[in-house]
Amino acid sequence: MTMILIGALLVVAGVVYMAGAALGRGRLSEPTPLGTATERSASRLAAPTLEPRRRGLGFLGLSRNWPGLLMAGVGAMLLLSAML
Numbered sequence: 001m002t003m004i005l006i007g008a009l010l011v012v013a014g015v016v017y018m019a020g021a022a023l024g025r026g027r028l029s030e031p032t033p034l035g036t037a038t039e040r041s042a043s044r045l046a047a048p049t050l051e052p053r054r055r056g057l058g059f060l061g062l063s064r065n066w067p068g069l070l071m072a073g074v075g076a077m078l079l080l081s082a083m084l
Contacts, residue, residue, distance in 0.1 A: 003082045010075025017068035 062069070 003078050007075040007078030007082065010071045010078065012075075014068040014070070014072030014075060017071060018065045021064045021068065
């Protein structure tokens, strides 16, 4: 029973860590700076949004998420070993 609880805790902690790493890249509601005339006209045409324009898939990379993936993997192995 203890292995199941520790495994479930590790899986949840890994997912929460990875979500925190993805959200920790910056504020989602930060508007673009209005420095040039083209940026001002573009910002008037586009509705404000919570998502940045150029957010890539870098938040899914292994460099930021390896501790979360490790926690979730160890937790999954503990859960699978408890089933056997």
